[in-house]
Amino acid sequence: MRDAGELRFFGASSNFNLVPNHSLKVASSVEARNRGITAAQQMPGFFEPSAELRDHLLSLFWRWQNSWQYLVPRESFVLDLYVNKSGRFCTPLLLTAMLALASRYSSRLELRTDPDDANTAGDIFAAQGKAMLQFEYDAPTTSTVQATALLGLFWASIDNEGLGFMYIGMASRMAMNLGLQSDCTSYASKGLVSEEDVEARNVAFWGVYVLDKLYCLGMGRPASIQEYNITTRKPKIQDRPISLLSEEQTSISQPWPTSHITENAMRTYLKTTGPDRRSDAMRCLLVCIKTLYEMNTNWDWANRSIRAIRSLAEQWGVDIWTEDLEDELGEENRRQFELYQRGCLPNGQMGEPNNETEQTYPAEVFDELFQAWTYDQNLTNMAFNFFDESSSIVE
Numbered sequence: 001m002r003d004a005g006e007l008r009f010f011g012a013s014s015n016f017n018l019v020p021n022h023s024l025k026v027a028s029s030v031e032a033r034n035r036g037i038t039a040a041q042q043m044p045g046f047f048e049p050s051a052e053l054r055d056h057l058l059s060l061f062w063r064w065q066n067s068w069q070y071l072v073p074r075e076s077f078v079l080d081l082y083v084n085k086s087g088r089f090c091t092p093l094l095l096t097a098m099l100a101l102a103s104r105y106s107s108r109l110e111l112r113t114d115p116d117d118a119n120t121a122g123d124i125f126a127a128q129g130k131a132m133l134q135f136e137y138d139a140p141t142t143s144t145v146q147a148t149a150l151l152g153l154f155w156a157s158i159d160n161e162g163l164g165f166m167y168i169g170m171a172s173r174m175a176m177n178l179g180l181q182s183d184c185t186s187y188a189s190k191g192l193v194s195e196e197d198v199e200a201r202n203v204a205f206w207g208v209y210v211l212d213k214l215y216c217l218g219m220g221r222p223a224s225i226q227e228y229n230i231t232t233r234k235p236k237i238q239d240r241p242i243s244l245l246s247e248e249q250t251s252i253s254q255p256w257p258t259s260h261i262t263e264n265a266m267r268t269y270l271k272t273t274g275p276d277r278r279s280d281a282m283r284c285l286l287v288c289i290k291t292l293y294e295m296n297t298n299w300d301w302a303n304r305s306i307r308a309i310r311s312l313a314e315q316w317g318v319d320i321w322t323e324d325l326e327d328e329l330g331e332e333n334r335r336q337f338e339l340y341q342r343g344c345l346p347n348g349q350m351g352e353p354n355n356e357t358e359q360t361y362p363a364e365v366f367d368e369l370f371q372a373w374t375y376d377q378n379l380t381n382m383a384f385n386f387f388d389e390s391s392s393i394v395e
Contacts, residue, residue, distance in 0.1 A: 027139035036132035037092050043131055047124045049099065053110070059252035061102035067255045069153065070235070071146050071207035072098065073200050075242055078253045083244045089143065089200060093132040097147035100125035100154045104298040118297035118336055119158055126154050140174040142197075145204050148174060149211055159300035161219070168215050171208045172224040180205035183231045202235045282318075285309075286325055293333040296340070303340035 040046065049057070066072055073089065080090040103111040103122030113120040129151055136144050152167030175181065180201050187193045209225050216223045242250065289309060296302040313320045 029136075029139040029141050032136050032139040033087075033091060033093070033132075036135035039135060040092075040096075040128040040131045043128060045124065046128065053108070054095075054099065055249075055252050056108070057099045057102035057106060057111075059254075060105040061098050062253055062255045064105050065101055065153075069207065069211065070203060071149055073196075073203045073235075074253065074255055076196055076200055078242060078245065078249070082246075082249050089196075091141070091143040091147070093129060093136055094143040094147040094150075096125050096129040096132065097150040097154070100129055101150050101157070104154070104157050107297070116335075117339060118332065119300045119339070121298070122154060122157075126151060137170065137174065140177065142178065142180070142200050142204050145171050145174045145178065145180065145208060149204075149208050152211065152215075156301065157299045159304060161301070165215055165219060165221070168208070168211050169224055172212050175205050175208050176225075176229075180208075181225070181230045181232055183233060185233075199236060202232055205232055206235055282320075285320060289320060290325060290328055293329050293337065296333055296336045300340065303337050306337060307341070 062074060066074065072094070076089040077094075078090075080086055080088055081095070100122040103125060106121065107118075109115045111121045111124075112118065113123045129147060133144070133148060133151070137148070140148075148167055148171040152164045152171060155161070155164035155167060178201070184193060184198055184201065188195055188198050209230075212223050212225050215221070242253070245253065289306065292302040292306050292309075296306065310320070
């Protein structure tokens with residue numbers, strides 16, 4: 001057990017589980033955390049948000065991020081931030097990572113390193129969090145796991161999926177090092193860890209587990225976490241009343257999205273029915289494109305999806321660029337997509353969808369790519385079939 005009260009995991013094949021805890025050389029989590037804070041504060045342009053800006057971003061985080069990618073136990077974090085101030089559940093690194101990701105949902109210009117580029121929102125927090133992490137992963141805690149996973153999501157939001165994949169991998173390794181995959185209720189019954197710590201560990205592990213699976217499905221890569229290693233329980237996910245907070249602190253810490261989400265879902269999925277299936281499909285496609293444009297100031301990968309849809313629509317001869325759609329798109333969203341296109345085209349050239357600078361591919365190319373992919377999959381399956389079941393082995 002570390003100085004911050006964190007458990008470490010050693011499996012049955014390791015002789016470390018036979019060695020008394022006091023004889024192990026264990027780095028100090030507290031010292032590593034303090035070194036990381038000092039390094040971040042010495043960065044040029046170090047930015048510490050005001051309490052108002054911090055609470056604005058936290059309210060976005062609870063409402064839009066943590067409600068669907070559950071990594072941080074809200075009640076424990078909020079109580080530690082506003083009341084207890086122990087640094088047990090709310091650490092500077094975790095708070096910085098949360099603010100970085102929440103900045104992607106905000107339109108406030110002070111969160112951008114370039115006021116004209118919405119894709120720079122949160123960059124300053126991410127840089128500071130990265131500096132802290134370089135010291136803190138020497139002696140990680142549960143909050144380090146959560147912060148690393150959130151920074152991985154941040155890199156994905158700016159379309160740097162390679163770095164995001166690496167960060168999710170680091171988070172899963174840290175989780176294994178701390179034994180988050182193992183049931184630790186026996187330690188809680190002995191009083192070594194609290195029930196609140198057990199819940200925080202479960203939330204962190206299963207959050208990283210989901211991200212590991214999502215990333216690997218999206219990238220077509222093998223997962224880091226294997227199910228046969230997991231013995232821990234699922235999180236309880238119970239909204240505990242927080243009576244010690246002020247009314248304002250309680251209001252900004254609510255996890256529930258606003259009602260217009262339900263309204264938009266009903267309009268999208270319930271009011272697009274009709275006799276003409278093609279017309280319905282086009283309506284749904286236009287809603288999807290409009291939504292991607294509205295997201296592209298927060299999530300840069302939305303621009304890649306827009307580009308892919310427009311390219312495929314051109315290949316299939318589908319006209320998706322209607323006057324109604326053009327009128328509904330915001331000027332900032334248009335500009336953000338143009339910035340993305342400039343970065344993708346050679347020599348920084350900019351072109352319209354039908355411009356010659358936009359490289360197009362015949363439909364046969366997509367068919368060939370798919371056939372090559374299916375051939376690779378079959379070849380991979382064959383590679384593990386070392387023996388033909390119909391043949392016999394002669395000794």
